[in-house]
Amino acid sequence: MTPLIFNAFVMNSPGHLSPGLWRHADDRSVRYKSLAFWVEFATLLERGLFDGIFIADFYGHYDVFEGSPAQAFRNAVQIPRNDPLLLVSAMAHATRHLGFGVTMSTTYEPPFALARRLSTLDHLTDGRIGWNIVTSASESAARNFGMREQLSHTERYDRAEEYMQLCYKLWEASWEDGAVVADRASGIYADPARIHRIDHVGPHFSVEGPHLCEPSPQRTPVLFQAGASSFGRPFAARHAECVFVGAPSRAVLAGSVRKLRQAFADAGRDPASIAIIAEHTVITAPTAAEAEDKHAAYRQHASREGALTLMSGWTGVDFSQFAPDDVFEHVESKAIRTAVEAMSSADPSRAWTAAEIAEWCGIGGLSPVSVGNPQDVADSLADWAQETGIDGFNLSYAIMDGGFRDFIDLVVPVLQARGLYKTQYREGTLRQKLFGSGDKLVSPHPASAYGCDTLSPT
Known part of the structure; x- marks a missing residue:
């Protein structure tokens, strides 16, 4: 059997998808401001052979309930929330294989600056960075960036399409392979003839370039996208390598998977090449009765x-x-x-x-929740994968980081015995670890169309 992908689905906040559980005596999420906390968490995940840590983010806040953000503040509903990118360098330094998927918005992040930050992280992680591409559907986020209201779906995805083209030019075409010679004898670090402006002019962006970073291990980071909507599916089919989906039932999830794979086929890409990863929450203990007791206790703390x-x-x-x-x-x-x-x-x-x-x-947001002993949870996850055609899970949690510790200590060995969980990491970049292929994007992915011969010299 093929091992499934497992990511930890978290947020740089005391509350993510289980509001109120920060009050539980075993929960450690109020330590989210501590770098040591995140380093400890990363080393735990690597001990458990997790593929990555997937860090959600957005630029707004929840202010629809009661017409106010008051309950969000009272219950730590994804606020306060710190920047996810600043965690990665320290976690990468403490690990060797763990991947990092960070969420950044094409609506509010300047593309030139985003490209540089992700290239920098790709260097610092030895090629273990991924970008969760979002267009940001939040009225409060729009107001935080000086807009009266958020852009329409069409406007956001039109902007995102150009955004991706611009980033591909920076990552894939601005610096040729071999541009960096670092020749002490001649005193030449980089050959100017092999570095190119991108001279991008479009309806949303104008960027001259060149890219400020020399080519990183992956050039373009692994591309994640939450693409189950009617607008998101075609965008994901053009750009994504991993698509994050969520559904409360197997029937609904299976339908989303079929639509996504068909969208990939329609875009001229191999439907089997996409990794579809579903949100899920696990509560486990050595016995089913203990797991149910845990679940009941967590319910008592849910807001x-x-x-x-x-x-x-x-x-x-x-x-x-x-x-x-x-x-x-x-x-x-x-x-x-x-x-x-x-x-x-x-x-x-x-x-x-x-x-x-x-x-x-109250626990795990809208995600399914599997509660039971290790065998029961392994059965549940295997059934979800088999019946829906997904390639793995973004695991959310009730308490931090005990939910992940329980999963690693109790469920992982059962999944490994069934061939559903890897027993060691692949070497190489995040792209190589996930797909077993090269560390760069290749045809028919659109990034591969951007060659240095299409750009002007500096």
Whole structure:
């Protein structure tokens, strides 16, 4: 059997997708400001042979619930939240194989600066950096960058398309292989004839170049994207190597996987070349009874207001206007209907109330939660992979970092015995570790079309 990909899905914050759990006595997420905490976490993940740490981020805050960010502040609902990039160098120094997927926005990050930061991290990590490409769907983020409202889906993805072309020019074409000679005798570090401006002029960006960084181990970082939407799928099919998806039921997830692989085929790329990674939360213990006890204890700490703050932010609908026992069977809001239909696909046997929505979202957000002893959890993960066609999991958590420690100590050995989890790391860059191929992007990926012969000399 083929080993699955496993990433830790986290945020540089005391609260990610289990609002209120920072209060649990075993939770350590309030140490998120400590570099030592993140270094310890990275070394734990590498001991557990995790493929990477996937760090979520966005530039806004949740202010739809009660028309205010107050509950987000009270419950640490992804705020406070520090920059994810600044963690990577220290974690990379403490590890040798762990990959790092960092989230950065094509809507708000200047492309020239982003390209330099990611090239720098690719150098400092010896080629273990990945970029989670997001276009940022948040009204509060737009206001934080001086905009009255966020760009439309079409505008955001048009901008993102040009953004990627610009970055490929910087990473792939500005510096030729062999441009750096570092010849002490001649006193020449880099050959100017082999370094090129990009002279990019488009509807959104104008960048002369050249790239400020010499070629890094991967040149272009491994490209992640959350591409399950109607706008995201075609974009992912053109650019992504790994696509992050989330769905509360196997049927819904399997449908998303089929659509993504078809989008890749339509774009002229091998559908099997994409790694589709699904969000999931695991709660485990040596026995099923102990795992259920843990789950119940975590539920006691989960914040109803925090969960509805998340749901309100995701749907754009203020859930504070509903009573706990309000049933969502006939609703006019498309956002509520979509969210409830997604949850109903996980458990169609009941009508969902506001209280039940809060309970569902209280641990792991909208992700499925597997609770049980190591064998039960391994069975569940294997079934999800088999029935949906995914290639791996972004594992969220109830408590930090005990949830990952339990998974590594208890579940990983069971998965390894079944051939579903690697027993050692591949050598090489993150791209080589994930795909077993070269460390650079090749045709038919669009980055491969940008050669130095298309650019002007400096």
